[in-house]
Amino acid sequence: MRVLSKAKQGGSIGIVIAMKWYEPLTNTTEDILAARRAQSFELEWFLDPIFFGDYPSHMREILRSNLPTFTSEEKKLLQYKSDFIGLNLYTAIYAKDCIHSPCDLSTYEGNALVFATGERDGVMIGGDTALGGFYVVPQAVEPAIMYVNQRYKDTPVYVSENGYSQWSxxxxxxxxxxxxxxxxxxxxxxxxxxxxxxxxxxxxxxxxxxxxxxxxxxxxxxxxxxxxxxxxxxxxxxxxxxxxxxxxxxxxxxxxxxxxxxxxxxxxxxx
Incomplete structure (x- = not known):
């Protein structure tokens, strides 16, 4: 279908991912790595197999046999099968390492051994909106977009959703x-x-x-x-x-x- 769309109709087919940008809670190596792991479990979980033929290394290290494996032929079939990346990008949040403390395994972050929080030293990362956890952090757009562009080179990016919520x-x-x-x-x-x-x-x-x-x-x-x-x-x-x-x-x-x-x-x- 992708070949037909591109060659005969001049179209393109891509994928849209809901993501938030993770900032380390502190400048410690542990929290910097935590932010990186959290991004893998939320963004790269979906995009890496499509572009690189496999799950990100951070996921492999933590989940091991819980992740499926691909044959060499399957990896070739997977790679570079998206003409663009759409990002539903609204907010950012802090990431704190929780490898040696309890993690909420019901969340992306918890599975990455990360605790996510909107607060640092009593100050919120951004203003509130009607939806909990959707903070107003406009400056997060720059690193998020640059990160996606640099990781998945030569792939155009669309901000497919961005907006502000109010209570009715x-x-x-x-x-x-x-x-x-x-x-x-x-x-x-x-x-x-x-x-x-x-x-x-x-x-x-x-x-x-x-x-x-x-x-x-x-x-x-x-x-x-x-x-x-x-x-x-x-x-x-x-x-x-x-x-x-x-x-x-x-x-x-x-x-x-x-x-x-x-x-x-x-x-x-x-x-």
Missing amino acids: DVGREELINDVERLNYLQGYVTHLSRAIRNGADVRGYFVWTLMDNFEWTFGYTVRFGLYHVDFDTPERTRTPRMSARWYRSFLTGSSAGALTDEAQQGRRADS
């Missing part, structure tokens, strides 16, 4: 004048642009999402949309948020600064 039960005015989402998007786009200027091959960026929708187990209690949807009206009235107006201006290159000033005024009014 806040006031309508706050939902419409979504200063936090606007600042979130501006921060992430800024750092993504820096990665591109530093040589990252990024072909696209997609905001999650255009309109409020049904969010997995959270249903309608969490909102990600650039457009507010009034689910209590029969016609599901849709209203562009402040973030939608900023994003449109950003894409068209018109009056982006004015909306940024508006967001800053909103931030000052909230403080």
